[in-house]
Amino acid sequence: MNQLVLNILEKLEKLKQQGGNEYWNIEWDTGKFLSQLVTIHKPMVILEIGTSTGFSGLWLAGTADQYGGRLITIESSKKRLPLAKDSFGLSKLENIELIFAHAPECFEQFDESLVVDMMFIDASKRDYIKFYNKMKPFLSDGAVIIADNVISHSEFVGDYLDLVRKENDSVLLDIDQGLEFTIYKKTTN
Numbered sequence: 001m002n003q004l005v006l007n008i009l010e011k012l013e014k015l016k017q018q019g020g021n022e023y024w025n026i027e028w029d030t031g032k033f034l035s036q037l038v039t040i041h042k043p044m045v046i047l048e049i050g051t052s053t054g055f056s057g058l059w060l061a062g063t064a065d066q067y068g069g070r071l072i073t074i075e076s077s078k079k080r081l082p083l084a085k086d087s088f089g090l091s092k093l094e095n096i097e098l099i100f101a102h103a104p105e106c107f108e109q110f111d112e113s114l115v116v117d118m119m120f121i122d123a124s125k126r127d128y129i130k131f132y133n134k135m136k137p138f139l140s141d142g143a144v145i146i147a148d149n150v151i152s153h154s155e156f157v158g159d160y161l162d163l164v165r166k167e168n169d170s171v172l173l174d175i176d177q178g179l180e181f182t183i184y185k186k187t188t189n
């Protein structure tokens with residue numbers, strides 16, 4: 001993570017604390033954890049669903065930039081998109097593709113050759129299971145999937161947790177709002 005990106009993250013964190021986190025950004029420790037995961041796993045392509053103002057995206061892309069990885073991040077809100085563009089623009093990171101679209105429908109536009117090595121799910125909680133099922137063709141074997149808010153919004157993500165635990169190696173981490181940490185097992189069927 002270079003100093004410019006860290007400075008922007010610190011500025012956004014201050015705004016978040018003053019403004020009551022109106023853009024629902026991840027907590028600081030969740031950001032640090034995502035960054036550590038990127039450092040050890042070194043995903044070449046990271047997909048984020050739910051950009052908001054770009055806070056988590058900067059943690060992911062800022063770390064992936066150190067070794068040539070890139071971030072694709074999807075946001076469906078017209079209001080938040082310019083704020084994310086500003087954060088990414090200020091960072092001068094060139095490894096971010098910001099897509100204004102609604103997931104999972106937009107996955108149909110992905111190139112067939114796309115291979116995603118890490119996915120961070122932080123959008124509409126009821127749709128986690130759809131995001132997972134529709135992204136399967138694009139996930140590499142051993143891809144890391146992190147889903148946020150699985151403790152804070154547990155009432156909406158039960159079906160997702162049941163499925164990822166049944167099909168993969170998956171565990172709940174009691175960090176901030178609750179993260180489900182999954183290592184994806186690719187099957188041929």
Ligand SMILES: C[S@@+](CC[C@H](N)C(=O)[O-])C[C@H]1O[C@@H](n2cnc3c(N)ncnc32)[C@H](O)[C@@H]1O
Binds near residue numbers: 080
């Ligand atoms: C919790 S916020 C994301 C926060 C962001 N990850 C961060 O920490 O900075 C969720 C965001 O997902 C967006 N969103 C919700 N459902 C979506 C969908 N189906 N497709 C794309 N974006 C979605 C919302 O507009 C909102 O900005």
